[in-house]
């Protein structure tokens with residue numbers, strides 16, 4: 175097993191030995207050793223536990239739900255976080271929680287989703303939106319006495335949260351909120367854990383008091399009796415049925431009929447209702463209350479970024495270990511049996527297909543690690559006071575970064591997994607390759623916690639606001655510096671002036687290209703919006719009709735550049751022996767992303783001749799060649815242990831064919847006659863073995 179301490183010699187040694195650096199040193203540079211140790215503890219514990227033994231056969235959906243729920247209970251019993259963690263400052267506590275969840279997510283994704291919604295997000299929401307009066311519920315959650323769900327989405331609305339119609343009306347006489355679902359379209363749905371297992375919900379509903387609606391607020395709502403799991407009267411709740419993945423999660427729907435909860439169940443950090451029925455809020459604008467409530471969901475989005483970056487790592491680990499062992503064709507080209515066949519990794523086409531994903535895995539992993547630190551620092555600041563003050567510039571910038579980072583990482587993972595599946599040929603289609611499972615677990619990540627295509631619009635909107643404020647008032651609010659280069663917009667290079675491909679291989683050159691691109695896209699998007707606005711007089715239409723080729727690309731370029739900036743900042747602290755490889759990975763990531771945007775450089779007049787496109791592409795190919803000797807070392811540095819990667823094609827021992835033989839021969843029932851053999855017998859079918867022997 176590839177632990178962080180040892181890798182046995184074997185068929186992969188040939189490529190491993192070529193690496194210019196020590197993979198362990200690289201591993202400890204990429205991942206904080208303290209956090210890595212937490213993960214190793216989780217993995218080593220679960221590997222030994224029979225409850226977590228992985229089935230070789232496909233299970234029924236019902237059985238997967240049962241197993242996932244049982245595994246969650248067992249996982250909670252382990253208490254990977256010591257009880258005193260609850261008293262740690264927010265940032266340290268949440269970082270530890272996130273790390274344990276990361277370890278679980280990459281190994282048992284269904285259990286992790288169940289835990290993340292039912293316990294992690296629940297605790298987080300109570301911490302950020304609740305107050306002292308919810309402490310007993312928070313304590314119960316910390317002691318794993320509650321399994322919850324987060325009910326926001328309705329049947330007819332997911333992305334447009336403002337249109338949700340589940341209502342909570344204050345009844346002054348009884349000091350209660352009365353919850354109602356007006357019709358089926360406003361039933362809550364898709365809610366994880368709600369179908370069969372949770373006992374509590376954090377429900378988002380429109381708050382009404384004294385005949386006035388104050389917008390969407392979060393409430394604690396008991397769903398089932400924890401002793402019997404029977405739903406309480408006034409609720410119609412059920413499971414949504416078969417899905418195309420995440421079979422261990424009971425996604426459910428719920429309708430309320432005059433269902434009552436105490437006044438105190440309103441999570442009242444941002445707004446409250448007094449016993450007299452008066453509504454009091456620390457914000458004047460209802461839109462901002464919703465913003466504050468939903469901002470809390472960002473933690474879930476950061477969790478998804480971590481999860482997807484780990485899945486991306488697993489996918490490239492499998493495909494590259496396979497590529498180093500799997501051989502096809504020899505230079506003599508006659509296809510005859512000879513010993514000179516080349517491993518797939520030697521082919522330029524194969525390198526070009528996989529190495530950009532390896533570079534993405536490294537850059538995005540480091541980006542996620544460093545960004546999580548910044549994110550938690552900002553949240554810590556907002557939760558340290560009793561009331562959330564006006565959303566600061568920092569929170570807006572974090573929101574802008576998360577809104578494009580979650581899409582970038584989940585889409586990068588989606589694309590990488592598919593390429594890796596194909597790069598493993600037919601064997602990649604085996605369930606035991608794990609690539610199908612990784613593809614399936616990443617799939618809903620592009621939709622939940624904010625659909626990617628909707629989410630990225632938040633980043634471009636924020637950038638355009640920054641641009642307008644800079645032009646009108648000379649003010650740029652970017653405390654984290656994600657768009658500080660806008661200040662220099664008049665001075666940036668507007669013409670391609672490089673004379674040889676190698677000049678592009680620098681942080682400065684790639685930054686110059688990105689800064690030009692982002693400013694060009696901002697200007698183009700703004701101009702296009704004004705054009706549509708002058709025709710339609712409608713801001714909404716103007717925004718909608720400037721997404722394609724404009725705002726959506728702007729968000730993408732913005733976050734790619736910021737991921738690289740985080741990466742470059744971090745690698746400036748790396749040991750000299752790691753620097754060349756890390757630089758090459760960063761350049762490959764940057765140039766490969768920029769290659770997809772080449773058209774905009776020509777459209778904007780930055781480049782006119784063939785040099786830009788030619789230089790970018792020549793560099794991509796030369797970087798692939800340079801990275802070949804280092805690729806397996808990078809994989810070892812990134813990869814979790816074999817138990818976690820769990821792929822017959824991607825084991826660290828490199829014994830590809832022995833492992834496949836073991837799988838084929840021990841696959842249950844592989845060599846036995848099927849129980850239904852008599853149903854498929856073709857009457858009077860000739861037996862050629864017999865016929866032959868008679869002849």
Ligand SMILES: Cc1cc2nc3c(=O)[nH]c(=O)nc-3n(C[C@H](O)[C@H](O)[C@H](O)COP(=O)(O)OP(=O)(O)OC[C@H]3O[C@@H](n4cnc5c(N)ncnc54)[C@H](O)[C@@H]3O)c2cc1C
Nearest residue numbers: 324325326327331332333364365366618622623625627628
């Ligand atoms: C496995 C799974 C688990 C989930 N768990 C939960 C949960 O625990 N709790 C919960 O509350 N919800 C949950 N959800 C729901 C999820 O959050 C929503 O599906 C998601 O927010 C998207 O909303 P929607 O499905 O209504 O899609 P829609 O908003 O209807 O979007 C459909 C498509 O239209 C596009 N679109 C929408 N608006 C625009 C626009 N303005 N411009 C261009 N394109 C647009 C979107 O990009 C998308 O591709 C879960 C979903 C899944 C799949």
